[in-house]
Amino acid sequence: MTDVNQLITEHLDIWTSATEKKSSAGRGNGGAVSLYGIKKLRELILELAVRGKLVEAKELSSEESSAYVSQLLDKKNDLYKQGKIRKPKKYSDVSHAEIGFAVPTNWSSVRLGKIATKITDGSHNPPKNVGSGIPMLSSQNVNFGRIDFDNPTRFVTRSDYLAENERTAIEVGDVLLTIVASLGRSAVVPNNFPEFALQRSVAVVQTGLEPEFLCLLFQSPLCMDYFWRNAKGTAQKGIYLGKLAEMPIIVPPLAEQHRIVAKVKELMGLCDALETQTEDSLKAHQTLVETCLATLTNSQTPEDLSQNWARIENHFDTLFTTQESVKQLKNTVFKLAVSGHLVEQIEYENRSNQKNLRPDAQAEKYDLSAFEEQAKKFQLPKGWVIQPLSRVTSHIVDCPHTTPKWTDSGELCVKSNQIYARHLDLSEPNFVSSQTYLERIERLEPKEDDILYKREGGILGVGARIPKGTRVCLGQRLMLIRAGEAVLAEFLELVINSPWITNFAEEKTTGGAAPRVNMTLVRAYPIPVPPMDEQKRILRRVRDLVQRCSLIDGHMQSARSIERDLADALTLRIH
Known part of the structure; x- marks a missing residue:
């Protein structure tokens, strides 16, 4: 069994230092970075959870998933006999190749549709937006673990809502799943939820599984890979409900599902704290860089500039450790060059x-x-x-x-x-x-x-x-x-x-x-x-400093690449 708490603390430097530049467009956005190491750690926690490596299993005799799955199937048949659901469809068995890893002996693997009592989606022909009334949510309103009821894409009348809800019949504990464009985001319908309808980009899934465990499954590599392999479309990829029902999932005993959910919440809380600490550290470093570079641009005399520059040079390795800080250094050099503060003016120059x-x-x-x-x-x-x-x-x-x-x-x-x-x-x-x-x-x-x-x-x-x-x-x-x-x-x-x-x-x-x-x-x-000769001196100085910035940037990119490789290797090692 992997001790993830120990995994986090022993390799803290790797999780916090592995970053990558966010893809962005527009002036001023180039400095944004994502915390690659922490992202990989979150993925690792989810993968360990669905592989049965996150919590200790109880004695096999006391917890067996096969009996639990049989209970789910019996319940589904009872609902069919009562006329509450359609006749259950037959599904093929799940092969080991489809799962891709060794399932714990007291767990089961089934098709989602086999145990689901509801798999449906929102309206394919949404009613007219009336501007107020009952919210109709889209995939934009479903995030990982949270449903945004306050900012719907449209509002519908009560009669339109009742017509939509007759089909979806949303209940507490149902899982909402995004199935168009942003695939795989899910959240549990909470207690005391407000009335709402759905557009077709969101599916409603109901099973006898612990709902939050089902959300973890949907977010795990096992299911995310399935979503993207089976999605159709060009501009906006989506997965059909029939294909969603055929998705292979793993089913631990119910008590173990509860323990897994609790452990994931605990570990994700640690990741949140780590993320906040790292972001605060990056912001503090950014403020330090900005303050130090401001002393250069605010220098009143060449002598002040020389002294301030010497102080910065003594701390180059501490200050310029991110791509954004190097970019700021370059911009400061350009600003100093154009404002006449980079080289000395010579009196009586031609x-x-x-x-x-x-x-x-x-x-x-x-x-x-x-x-x-x-x-x-x-x-x-x-x-x-x-x-x-x-x-x-x-x-x-x-x-x-x-x-x-x-x-x-x-x-x-x-x-x-x-x-x-x-x-x-x-x-x-x-x-x-x-x-x-x-x-x-x-x-x-x-x-x-x-x-x-x-x-x-x-x-x-x-x-x-x-x-x-x-x-x-x-x-x-x-x-x-x-x-x-x-x-x-x-x-x-x-x-x-x-x-x-x-x-x-x-x-x-x-x-x-x-x-x-x-x-x-x-x-x-x-x-x-x-003067022309001063222009030449400025350009020589700029070339020298830009070359130095490029060397720092190159070394830094190499170091970041190694850190990301280490994060990848660490997550692969414990599988």
């Missing part, structure tokens, strides 16, 4: 580049009021100037407003989803014909170091330079920005992707469902222009 601007008469039209409003917020370092993007560039060109005709090979054409901050992803290239290429470069042919800028779509306000030796044209929702003689292309790319500009772009985004930044506003972006 500033002739600041005169190499396009006259307003030659520059593309820009929103002067927006430029002046934002520019006055920037604290100019000594020897710097600030100018609208339209004046520090030689060209700003919008893409053709037509969809390219794609081909399997030919000339590279960049889509907006290939643009990331300071990175053009050409790993999955898109092609157009030579003729289409020529049509799409009529305004200006892109060249090395031009910046492709995304001003429309879900993640906008980012730009990336065209790499050396790369020939491309623009797809849709992109702009081409070519640096003039006042700024280096790499420095301009840094500024455009810095919080100074991205926050401004986000603030000025319009379009609602189709977000975008207007062309005249992009041209008005206030661009700080240091």
Whole structure:
């Protein structure tokens, strides 16, 4: 018998340190992590529960599941004779291969439909939503162990409810199970439940099993694997009731079911506490990182910055231990670079580049009021100037407003989803014909170091330079920005992707469902222009620090991968 309490405490470091990055979309969500180790521990507890390895079995003579199953079948036959249920269907025996593990000798394995006295689902043709009245719940309202009665997808009249309830006849102790889209979530109908109806995404299951044990079964790998193997559909997968009835389940003696449920609750409580402790620790670490990095951005003099940076460097291994903290460090570096705090200003440095601007008469039209409003917020370092993007560039060109005709090979054409901050992803290239290429470069042919800028779509306000030796044209929702003689292309790319500009772009985004930044506003972006030699020093320092961040990130990802492998190995070892 596995002592799970001991398993948790002896390997606490593995359960709490194994994390993975959540999949997400949109700016600002990239730092979210899921607690992989604790998730695996929860799965392990459920699997041990349904394998009979979580609690000690009593003497076999005192607890036998076969007699219990016979009682369930007798009860079902009695209900049939009383006309309360349909004639029981015959089901085939469950093979060992279907279960996949050794079932304890005093347990039984049966088809769910064999012992179920009710397997039905909600309405396939829901009544009209009347806005108030009796709630009609969908799969969104059924979570693991909890039913949300307060936020239904619709309300129905009492007459519609009575018509629906005549078929489902929901009772205390019935188990609600999601059978469309999010498969396998279940909860027990509680005492004193309010009247409610169901949509077809939720099934109602009634057996003689301990209802909470049946919920554990549905959540276990045994049943979850069955749901997904037998689900049908494309956009939304679902499992038919007939197939649900054929699902193999294991049946311990009733008293052992009660003990298993109690033990699972105890252990899940420990997991909850562990999860809370770990999340609190991550939040505290995040606050520490933010506080320390704020000392850099709030430094008043180069000497302050140097001292504050030295303090952080002395604690690198403690501070930068998560991907989000490394990301914050990079953003701080970019912010310091653009604000003039990353390298020292040199008095009497050559500033002739600041005169190499396009006259307003030659520059593309820009929103002067927006430029002046934002520019006055920037604290100019000594020897710097600030100018609208339209004046520090030689060209700003919008893409053709037509969809390219794609081909399997030919000339590279960049889509907006290939643009990331300071990175053009050409790993999955898109092609157009030579003729289409020529049509799409009529305004200006892109060249090395031009910046492709995304001003429309879900993640906008980012730009990336065209790499050396790369020939491309623009797809849709992109702009081409070519640096003039006042700024280096790499420095301009840094500024455009810095919080100074991205926050401004986000603030000025319009379009609602189709977000975008207007062309005249992009041209008005206030661009700080240091002396040329200072730009070069800034870029050298940024490259050095970004490389260091990448090394930390790489080591960290390797460590996280090892921790996840350890969590997997630990759960496999005790099966």
